[in-house]
Amino acid sequence: MALRNKIFVGAYCMSISIKRESSLTFNNNVSFCVGSGRMGLSLQNIFVKQLELVQKEIGFSHIRCHGLFHEDMSIYHEYKDENGNDHVEYNFTYLDMVLDIYKKAGVRPFIELGFMPKALASGDQTVFYWESNVTPPKSYEKWTDLVKATLSHIVERCGDEAYSYPVEVWNEPNLPGFWKDADMDEYFKLYKVTAEAVKSVGDFRVGGPAICGVDDERWMREFLKFVETENAPLDFITRHHYTTYQPEIKGRYKYQKLHEIEYGFDQLKKTREIVDSFEKVKGKEIHLTEFNTSYDPLCVIHDTNLNAAYVAMLLSRLGDEHASYSYWTLGDIFEEQGVPYSEFHGGFGLVNNSLIPKPTFWTFAFYSKLKGKCVYRSDDSVIVYDGKKYRGVLWNLGDERQLSFNMEDEENGRYCLITKTVDEETCNPLKIWHDMGEERFFTEEEASVVRAGAYPLIKTEKLDSASFDINIKTNGVVYFELYKAELKGDRGYCYEKAVQKFSD
Amino acid sequence: MALRNKIFVGAYCMSISIKRESSLTFNNNVSFCVGSGRMGLSLQNIFVKQLELVQKEIGFSHIRCHGLFHEDMSIYHEYKDENGNDHVEYNFTYLDMVLDIYKKAGVRPFIELGFMPKALASGDQTVFYWESNVTPPKSYEKWTDLVKATLSHIVERCGDEAYSYPVEVWNEPNLPGFWKDADMDEYFKLYKVTAEAVKSVGDFRVGGPAICGVDDERWMREFLKFVETENAPLDFITRHHYTTYQPEIKGRYKYQKLHEIEYGFDQLKKTREIVDSFEKVKGKEIHLTEFNTSYDPLCVIHDTNLNAAYVAMLLSRLGDEHASYSYWTLGDIFEEQGVPYSEFHGGFGLVNNSLIPKPTFWTFAFYSKLKGKCVYRSDDSVIVYDGKKYRGVLWNLGDERQLSFNMEDEENGRYCLITKTVDEETCNPLKIWHDMGEERFFTEEEASVVRAGAYPLIKTEKLDSASFDINIKTNGVVYFELYKAELKGDRGYCYEKAVQKFSD
Amino acid sequence: MALRNKIFVGAYCMSISIKRESSLTFNNNVSFCVGSGRMGLSLQNIFVKQLELVQKEIGFSHIRCHGLFHEDMSIYHEYKDENGNDHVEYNFTYLDMVLDIYKKAGVRPFIELGFMPKALASGDQTVFYWESNVTPPKSYEKWTDLVKATLSHIVERCGDEAYSYPVEVWNEPNLPGFWKDADMDEYFKLYKVTAEAVKSVGDFRVGGPAICGVDDERWMREFLKFVETENAPLDFITRHHYTTYQPEIKGRYKYQKLHEIEYGFDQLKKTREIVDSFEKVKGKEIHLTEFNTSYDPLCVIHDTNLNAAYVAMLLSRLGDEHASYSYWTLGDIFEEQGVPYSEFHGGFGLVNNSLIPKPTFWTFAFYSKLKGKCVYRSDDSVIVYDGKKYRGVLWNLGDERQLSFNMEDEENGRYCLITKTVDEETCNPLKIWHDMGEERFFTEEEASVVRAGAYPLIKTEKLDSASFDINIKTNGVVYFELYKAELKGDRGYCYEKAVQKFSD
């Protein structure tokens, strides 16, 4: 048990007493940003629908993706004129289309500058099924020209609002797969010229080093030392966060175990400490520009209720030290390891490609409602109060349990408790798909059945006081609201008389 | 128990064995027609949305309403010209709007001719909050002119398809409230001249006498005698069917008990017998142009799960003798006893005015899927088979029970069972509304919570053979599908490995 | 010429020179409010679509209608309890539906308090086809209770925003048709108790006397004297404004001549003078809570291009003295003289019942774009400049003419002139409908043809300097934009080469 940290095994019941006033804090940055794969895929019809669904129920402020400069966005080009002279030209047609889609969905870009256009690359190493070039530029001048032209164009298209879009330099340069030889000095060079180019365009905020958890402490330290020494611009620090062990692989799929709870938080704490040890950046915002359980888009865990509960746990604490934590990714339109072969396939998405929300979707939807003062936090719950309603998110990584709440400051009276339950019995599209035979890609008719089974179970309870029990099954996530609900009953209406048995 | 007919009390479990071949019949005329209150209300924005929702999930073929000739449709007018001469003129603007709304929704009118335009009435007796005149015409010639002009206009607007719209003469003339003095001879006169007028326009099918269950045997007999004697056109017979006793009244609301099951069917059997005793009409179609549990739009029962289960029982048998049975009504936009004072108020609708489907909505949605050969029918179930899938509707007017099914002709193999459950725990918007404080009219935000709780619980089960159990709670309605679902699993995908506990 | 005031007859050409800086003012209150007939009709499906269309292209802030307390809104009720005691109760279901429709369309109510619920009336005089009672209340206490309950409910439903909804007491009490005997003292009494009731609910702004142009000077003077003497609350003054002479009547329709231009403005000036002669209200806002050319919903003029041009003239000047001027009405869903018999029938609407915009619709759409500093105003034009673009509305009540503009402060360069033309040749749905045979109510297919012919003709012109000519036909309204449009031409693109003749 020690290994898993604080997860209760065995059924139990716990009593919790809550006051309106508290000195607790809960920084709810859940909706700040979400990831979305490759920018070119934002042009897809299904992606747009996934984004609409996510925005309707969650409402993210920003969106981050790879591949702004990938070939399919078709931005950078070189050509020879009729006299044989070389020229560069930029094509922003698809970028404009993407920006329009974002705007219509009410979301703003968290700009990641990368990868390298083939025509501008110094080598031919690529990453992903879609083969994006990850080598340094053949000319740093042409690269910074590209960066400046692109940001200038965004400003022209989106107006001054564009200066509020955070800009991040490259992605996971600490992995040799994402940056040739994981060459640290080369990255620092890239970072500095790029960050300066960004600042030259206007009042953008710029950040890095966008590393993941491999050799991360050394990278972070060296990066900050470089920034300090070289006086490179740096407005915020970025890193990634994944929480699974190495996979077991079967055919196309990966099976991974989750980290013990404190394992990951310890890593993050370390980053905070390193940052705060540098005078120049002490206390600066850290953005987790990617996080998820598994870092693999074919890891089965993403579609499960366990994932939803584990992410609920993460979301309760990540705001303590981070300005944002961007779930990677919003939808299963994603091709890093190729096009999905099957309806459910362990994709990163909150929503699958038949627009079926996964359990973790609801974890985000529930957290997005937690506005107000924090009145309770524990290892398996966050509760806030806004003056009218108590709202809480509860989760369970252990065995089924019962929680008994008592809102101490509430007088007796008629209360309504609303619960929305997501657990393996009530909201488990993966199981429905499996039972139906693991269809490769649903027809709309099939999808509509599964979709109907992928929504939380809504229940209400009328209470005579502000005390109530909530039951949570293993891997369950429960959202509740509690508020005073005086009866506005119309003249002569009697609910108890309305409800009857035939045999009465 | 005898009184309630065949309703089981006490938990039990029952085993049912089913073969593909059977000599059973089940005439599924559930989707033929639905009622909708007053025609003028079809112009309402919320009505149109209710109709769309009903059509999406159920898909009725026809729609019937009162008040084609009521003042708010503004069809019939008299005026004096500048020389003082009297003229009649017709205004079909609103009728055209209604026909357009029907057309867009994919539904056709089941035309009820009535009530009397005030300018054409011989008296001033009215019915309903909206005060529709129910006296004979002051001039039968002007009345038949009106009928002919209206039907001709419909043909002009809708084309030859219009001839397939059934035409019914008046509504419940056997009640003095709906037809002055319930004057039988006057109705017969009306019927004959009207039916002849209908036929003079073209090949319409015409029917009557549209009576309800008061003095109905005498009326039916006399009507058919009249039709035979007078050789009046008659293509089908119509009557109404309600199944509740006299109400207890509290304030605005009515509390009514349901008839024992056979009570109502006995009434209907009697009608069939009377019809078949006349040579001219023997075997002709009988249409129940209205039916419901209670005949009162403020009777609380309409919003309950009991209503859903009782209607499920009715729908399993009404097709045995009737060409259609039109639920009165599709939505709560309805004003016969005034405008509703409250979100739930016992209205007739399958859908309430915040577009929340009531339990009975799902009874219809479930039945609308029962296509194929009937392989089982009992007092609490209907099951069909279409060569690929078994589909069934089960209901429970008694105590909770378990049904065990075995599809005898199916070989062993991987099967999927889908169930959709509507019962007091899983799909009970009335309770949610009550718990929330019986709001008079929801905001969209409130409505969305209740709406989410007004959809059936979807579950699936993977089976190794075509045998399974289904549990039904009191007042529950369950829809199921069973079909062979071979695993199409992708290379390496293992569901059992995907599903895990954190503590594993 | 004199009679019609300043309308030019005979073709001519005029040169106009414009500077960026000017001391001209143009108060553009065009979008503040629009009228919509009877509140109950806001529930109609087609009304909602008309409102959506109007909001999309024009975007009004407020909407005003009659009949808040009319029977079809079903707000006020009296009943006897089981002990025979009398009670009053209110039903806000339909009011909530209307408020929801407004909210979704982004428009707020300009509340008119009236007419009298039949159950609260002292007499039985009614107005309109829909027979609304126009007699004083049988009990002023019950009336003020009703007012207070209604406003309180609106506050509860809409939140504090509700206090920004202006409240007006009754409608046209100076006409005996709208207020029994046009009894001035009785209205003043009604005004005072009502205004005080309004203020007792909260910080609403209240106004009156909502008179039209009959005996209006005397009414206005006496009303303001009363308000001053009695110290009644009064935050703004309201009156109506129509600009046609008595009609010639043929069958159902009215044919009216328009007032000379200054005729109406002289009336309005008089009102302003009277208001300003009272110390208490000097300089207060005057709202024209209704205006149009004809006051009759069957006056053919409303559908014409002449109406569009005349209204363009009105809109150029009404803001000089009025805080708002609410066009009566947005759509042809309107029943004051009965349900329309025909597709076009002279209805008040900017949009007809097949969602065809009338020429006057575009006058409003064009004016709604006039944001910025006024740089030119004349008898037939208003032009503004916002730092980037010049935007103008031009109209022509006389013979075809040509206007030559020169923007003095603009340097030479590439400019784009966009014009949108609405005149009898290019955007005249009335003519199309007439040519097609004056259909009573279109099918959607027919409507789509006419709708396509009811949009302005869009043209552009490339200029080498900021000088250009615009031609306006009789009864035409033209909108233009002029702005610098440097060529962003792509590499090798040559428009002149792209455009060719086959025979070239």
Place this chain on the structure above:
Amino acid sequence: MALRNKIFVGAYCMSISIKRESSLTFNNNVSFCVGSGRMGLSLQNIFVKQLELVQKEIGFSHIRCHGLFHEDMSIYHEYKDENGNDHVEYNFTYLDMVLDIYKKAGVRPFIELGFMPKALASGDQTVFYWESNVTPPKSYEKWTDLVKATLSHIVERCGDEAYSYPVEVWNEPNLPGFWKDADMDEYFKLYKVTAEAVKSVGDFRVGGPAICGVDDERWMREFLKFVETENAPLDFITRHHYTTYQPEIKGRYKYQKLHEIEYGFDQLKKTREIVDSFEKVKGKEIHLTEFNTSYDPLCVIHDTNLNAAYVAMLLSRLGDEHASYSYWTLGDIFEEQGVPYSEFHGGFGLVNNSLIPKPTFWTFAFYSKLKGKCVYRSDDSVIVYDGKKYRGVLWNLGDERQLSFNMEDEENGRYCLITKTVDEETCNPLKIWHDMGEERFFTEEEASVVRAGAYPLIKTEKLDSASFDINIKTNGVVYFELYKAELKGDRGYCYEKAVQKFSD
């Protein structure tokens, strides 16, 4: 004159007399098929909207595209299992998505089998910016397995309807760019094994050789000889048809002259003659599976009014000998020569990427309404009669002209003439875009202005007899309807009185 064939230069007026009965034929196969670039692009959001728009106004039955087997569709894969054995697997996820999009839009695939998956290719030659492999398969067995698996999957997904989808083998093998070395024997081999594979799946219709106009006579002859000799399945013959001369190139763009009119028809006639000279295929359907004016997606002509008029001419005659002629392409989402750099760029599309219909869009929309008996055909017009209405499409490749029509068999009476005009003055989005500065990619606000200017000018005329004049400007296309339109005028309505001048 001679060179351009039958195009009139110089203004003129011509009188045309038409009878209801005629022996003329006009095979209107205009709506049978349309092209759409690369299949993978069908997943794009804007493509889906382009398809919806095209389907709403034109309504094509089939759609044809390249790249079914291109990498981005991700269908064909090889992998090694854990034991080192090689396997093939197919991924139909994206294909299913495309089929769903087609289905929702009401269109069916015209299946083109090609190009070569890289993993299955024998060489590495590619075509297009998107680099599709055009070499023969490394294994014909694996290729036919792929074909069979794909078609079988389509049947499974779409049901028996799938057998009605025509299947074509490869694209333009007579060009070395599209088929390695334009190797004729290799293509014949491919054709035979593929066609046999197609037939082995079920009752599909299969065709080829999909050649364009290069060395086409020899290819067609040899292909048919091969088919006859080898007894290969062949249900229909396919070829392409473009009608421009070699381009002048400037920067990115191509400027091309159109062929004289008979030049292209002569080519097509030759194909028909060759086909009919083979006993086996004599009289078989010929499908032009691609046609357009220019074959280049950066040829400026596609966006012009000239293109619309020239295509109108083509559409009047192509049905004489061809079962279909598929315009290449429906929308500007297209990447064969890269992503467009500019709003208008000479793309093939009927609709551009801001959903602006081009003039040629309307040519198709107009032709799609020509249903009924042909009563007149000339070099610049086609007119049909359906018993109620005359409908015609007129075009003008020469100088402005006037046509005077007289419908001989019509009695005098009230007629309505509707015209929809597309010419350089009334419906010319290219000019508007140019005048506005040749924007690279519009904002939605800019696009909405241009879109409004991209719809035909609708006019009507009331006639007293079935005689009328229509004026057509150079490069104009005019659609008209003529029908009897008796006045249904309402009581008292007088249009002539309604229309007035202010000064009257």
